[in-house]
Amino acid sequence: MLRMKKSIPLFVVILLVWALAAYILIPMITRSFYRHHFNGGPRITHTSDGHPGDPVNIAIEGEEAELVRAMNKAGWYPADPITFDSSVRIAVDSVIKKPDDQAPVSSLFLFDRKQDLAFELPIGDSPRQRHHVRFWRWDKLKDGRPVWFGSATLDERVGLSHANAQVTHHIGPDVDAERDLVMTGLKQAGFIQDEYYVTNFQSEHEGRNGGGDLWRTDGRLGAIILKK
Template identity: 50%
Template sequence: MSDVQSSDASDVPVSPQDSQPTQVPAGPNLESRDIATVKAPRWRRYLIRGLKVLACVVGLWLLAAYVILPALWKHYEHQPGLENAPKTTLTPQGIPGDPLNVGLIGGEKVLVHAMLSSGWDPADPVTLRTSLRIAGSVLRDKPYPDAPVSSLFLFGRKQDLAFEKPVGNSASHRHHVRFWKSKEVGRNGDPLWLGSATYDRSVGLSHLTGQITHHIGPDIDAERTALMTDLRKEGWLTELFQVTGVGSTLLGRNGGGDLYYTDGELTVGVLALKGDKEAKFARLANPVAIQIKQQFWSAIRPLLESLPAQ
């Protein structure tokens, strides 16, 4: 039987065409499929490379913005104990208030004498009588050089001392500063007073609580400089230095919702025992990184000054 089957298979005629290998026509579908097969890995490689570059850029930005630059822009070499000190005041409602931007090293009597002789008046305490008097000063545009200032809190208590410098006739415009005695002392052993110096530009309603309050001007660095300049002119400063305060802030808001901006430095002055315009004065230098930051801040300051105060 096997011989018959083998003979039948070999007797089947085979045409010349059947003996040729099968050719698959190269149509357009096959060409496009080949091109896609070649190009897909290339685009995939480009995509992967692009994602890697993007991840590196984002990683470097996060490292610089949240680790390197904050570390470079923090310095407490002249007063190390202030590193862990508060950086802003609090309102009676516990809302962050005006940032701390000044400090004075000296005894209380010396501080008061220095402020008075530099043209600053002590603020009256807040009572019903003084509240009515400041309201009359604002409404009738009458002077009230000792007008009270509202209470802000630091170290769990309201300000220990407050001073002001009137601008114009009404109590609605004035320079003012609050001081709190801290637990820190200067290199000379005298107490360190932390303060917040701001400019009252108007009286109105708080943007956050609706209460009647003074609205501050946004440039709190100018107030910091003005206070130290007044003390320096009268010979009350023997030394001046800076440490990191609230940090660089472009669009900050205080407890009343008022806008402020600052380079973030806290300027500390060492008080002399008595005013002496001929006394020696030293200004301690900031680290190089802080000096570079200050140059950058000076470059953008004109833009900040053009912003509305609201």
Template identity: 45%
Template sequence: MLAVGLAGLLAVYVFIAYLMAPLLWDRFSDHHPSLKDNPRLTETGDGHPGGPLNVALIGSEEQVREIFAAAKWYDAEALGLKSDLKIAVGTILKRPDPDAPVSKLYLFGRPEDLAFEQPVDGNPRQRNHVRFWKAEKPSSSGRTIWIGAASYDERVGLSHTTGQVTHHIAPDVDKERDRLFEDLKATSELSESYEVPGFQTILRGRNGGGDPWYTDGALRVGIIAQD
């Protein structure tokens, strides 16, 4: 009888340790992939620190574009002389521009792969915006990880470092991070979202335009539902 009981316990142990535990860990690591190998701050084109990374999404490029469209965020144009003039004219005439350009920031040695924005009450001076870069490593199931930086543009002016026409950000980047996820959750296209505390070890700084920023250091991660 004792032998039967021991055999039963051994069978349970083998089942849990060699079958269930690896399956559960695979599922956990797929839903909560390690982001520790990713950079923490963006960079300007000349190598100066930009802003903190504070958001990440897991899903294909098409899924990312679809969820932002559902959330009523728009693709942002690339920045250049023509777009600088467009910003200046729009600001003077108070002309709304839902796809106004964003300046380039760099991660993994390249500019952002995707950028989205949402205008504020038709005011070209203010907008919500986020940039995303495709991470170098996918999740364990091969899904793409997009890591990004969200911040709020509160006014238009000249860059403190280059003198070019640019948007100046509000210093509380966490507020924009959280607002973005409120919009994404409202689409019902996120299967899960969670926070990675302590992702940022540098909690205060200045971006490439000289604007101050601060953060609690957490990274918000969203997993886009698969069809």
């Protein structure tokens, strides 16, 4: 009996090995690999450990306050920053199917920094499914106003990443539908001065993100000029 109490249960050992591999060893290896093989530029985001992320599919011209106001009026909620408390909250809410309109989104990187703004549009009563979009401010101005490059995707479910076994949201493949959802919402809310598409923005029309999820696109970038 004493010997059993002192021994470490097998499932605890397995859990520790998984955590070490998923959150330390695999990220170290992939960070080194993708530093030399990743073609990011302004068209594909990347994860903190260097994996290709979600594709950029929308660009919005306007001041930050104008963008925030427009997204809020269109029904999108600002996502909370990732903290220990918010991470625990989204995990619990996902299990018990409790609504969380401002659940945090993971960090993706463009222009060598994580997103400046993030918004989500809830689906049902659980943060396991939601529409969300991340925005990064460009370091250039267009017509004297800031430009925000965005990546809009649909979170379909929560599971383990195919790339590193970390817990993550898996996205749906139709990123064009998410791009158009953002554009339609802003138009219906009355905040668009002009809109158009930039054809052949994405040279690759299919790929996989950092979690191993497939995405497909027609290659167009949705462009919006917000009303002043």
